[in-house]
Amino acid sequence: MNLNKALTKQAYEEVENHIERVQEDPYFPGFHLAPPTGLLNDPNGWIQWKGIYHLFFQWMPFKTGHGAKFWGHFSSENLTDWTLEPIALTPGDWYDKNGCYSGSAIIHEDKLKLFYTGNVKDENGDRESYQCLADSTDGFSFSKKGVQVELPDEYTPHFRDPKVWEHNGRWYMVIGAQTKEEKGAVALFESTDLREWNNRGTISHANKPPLSEFGYMWECPDIFSLSGKDVLLFSPQGLSPDGIQFNNMYQSGYVLGELDYPQASFDHGTFEEIDRGFEFYAPQTTEDEKGRRILFGWMGVPDQQEFEQPTIENGWVHQMTLPRELRLVNGRLHQLPLPELNELRAENVFNGPIDIQYKGSIARTSEIQLKGMVKKLCLFDNMTLTYDEKQSLLTLERPNVADGRPERRSCILSGALYSLQLYIDHSSLEIFANDGEAVFTSRMFADPENHSLFIESDGKVDMAIWRLKDNTVSYMNHPE
Template identity: 60%
Template sequence: MSYDCELRQRAEQAVDMYFENVKQDPYFPGYHLAPPSGLLNDPNGWIQWKGRYHLFFQWMPFHTGHGAKFWGHFSSRDLVNWRYEPIALTPADWFDKSGCYSGSAVNADGMLKVFYTGNVKDEQGNRETYQCLAESADGFHFEKKGVKVRLPEGYTPHFRDPKVWKHEDQWYMVIGAQKLDKKGCAVLLKSAGLEDWTCIGVLSHANAEPLENLGYMWECPDLFSLNERDVLLFSPQGLEADGIDYNNHYQSGYVIGTVDYETAAYKHGKFLELDRGFEFYAPQTTLDDNGRRILIGWMGVPDQNEAEQPTVPNGWVHQMTLPRKLELRNDKILQHPLDEMKLLRIGEAIDRQFDRKYQTSISKTSEIDINGDIESLNIFGYADLYFNQAEGVLTLERPSYVNGIKETRSCCLPSGLNRLHIFVDHSSLEIFVNDGEEVFTSRMFAPNGNDSLTINTNKSSHVQIWDLKNDTIHIR
């Protein structure tokens, strides 16, 4: 038996061993993607190919810690019902033996081609990095094609997470990197045929105008166009908290500007956080057949008390966000739940006009849509959301799952708060504020037994509540 086959067999045995326990966990999601065993992190290879959406993911199937990652695989026709697929990539070759790290997928010559970072570490922990290619004729079984990009001069081995796309008649790749001065950056490469790559230069870096000391490493970059503007998403590591900004261990955000594809010159604006919640990292987007720019992110943050999450004793940790449609308006990205999410709804909605206060019970898988002059709400007696009208600040508060101490995340809403669109799923919250002006993505480990929802407003308001499906992920 080859080493690749051995690893696949061991991973599937881990799923067989742990999944019964995993799915019985009351915190396991009903309609979000989560691992059948072990640890899930970055979304990879996010694409619609031949009518089916494919989402690959960083996966450690054997335990809830990090290590030599696989590429797990889910697929869907409708973005609601998902199917667990055969493992796409295993860390079985000399160029990826310490992990098949993050990357992306493209449709080329009728094949589904994935680019990923092969991670290699020696016994002393010294790192080597290779950008690798694998391809598939059916979207499910992949053949590795080896190394396509080696580490260029001027960068440390923290050089990873290739995102590939076609612009006009050339292929381009953006890679997250660290320069020799230990500052983060994004590097642009190009190729005529996906085989031979030329490094054009640094697209942006930690001290590029108007940035200032923006981290020691940039992970998971993604460059795309919205409304004829060039948007660079990335996840910088090493930012110090600044008031209500940058309060997670690592952040995710974007800059907006104009790229010169010949020189890699990129004039852009300031860095803006993409999500204001406790758990959100490594987002990746794709352009689907309907022309929508759809983002999906990891509902987690690296090295942020991962081992303390309450799901760890049950053999799994982390999940993905819902897919979201992106819109660019007034130099700001807005995020919206997809129309397909309406397919999750079961039965008739609770539909109430209420005066100042509304209390009810809700399912652990629920959708809540509130319109009005909103003051505060409480979910399951656990998570509080409240708006300081005088300061224009919206705050999400929860007890830390590490020590129970109250912790908060906040954002500014200069024009006030008039709508909250919330998705609840066993152990998660996704809160879309003012039609996507801001989003809070967070885990929510509420004790069993409390199913309450309390809404307070400053005047008569309107709420709709739907029960949502609880079984949309088909693993076994």
């Protein structure tokens, strides 16, 4: 048995041994994607092919810490019911022995092709990185094709997360990078055949105006066009907090501009955080067969009290966000829950106007829609959302998972607060304000027995609450 097969077998044994304990955890999600055991992080290879959505993910099945990552694999036909498929990639070759790191997927010559970073470390911990390829004729079993791009001289081995796309008959790849001066950057490569890749150089970096000293590493770049603008989505590391900005350990956000393909240059504006909650990182997008630009993000942040989360004791940690459609509205990205998510609704439990103060209880898998100005919303005596009308300031507060002290994340809306949509799933909360102008994504480790909901408004608010399905993911589809 070769090493890839041996690692796959060991991973399946871990799932068999631990999945019951994992799923009995009261914090385990009912309709979000989570690991069957161990640690889940970045979304990878997010794509739709032949009517099926494929979402791969960074996965450490053997522990709730980081290490030599696998690519796990979920699939769905409707974006609400998901199946855990057989493992796509294992770290069993010389070029990925310390992890099959993040990457993307494309369709070419009727094959699903995965580009990913092979992580290698020597006995001294020194890193090497290789951009690698695997492909599949059915979308479920993959064959590795080895190294496609080696490390250019101008970057350190922190060089990873290839995102590949086609434009005007040519293939392009952006890679998250660190320059030799230890500054974050995005590298661009070009190919006519997906075999020979030409290094076109750095298209943006930490000191490209209007940015200045903007982090020591840029991870998970993604470039796409939306409403006539090119969007560069990336996750910079090394930013310092600045008022209500950059308060997580690492950030995710975007710049808008125009990618000049012949000149390999990208002129863009300032950086905007894409999510204002406590846990959001490494998002990836795809365009589906309906022409929608859909995003998944990781509901976690590296090095940010990951291992203080109470799910650790039950053998799992982290989960994905819900899929969201991106739209460009007045020069800003808006994120909208997909219409398909309405299929999660199991029962409408409230529908109508509410008084200035509302007190009630809701299920731990729920959706809440509010139309009007909400001044305060408290969920499970744990998460509190407040709105300051004078400043148009929206703030989410919770107890810190490590020490219980209050912590906050805020954003300023472009106008008055007029709508909120919340998705609640045992230990997570996703808030969409003003039709997705602002989004807060956070884990929520409230007392599992607490079902309380309190709302304070200006007395002109309509509310709808649905109890949502609690078992939309199948985790048991793999070979024995």
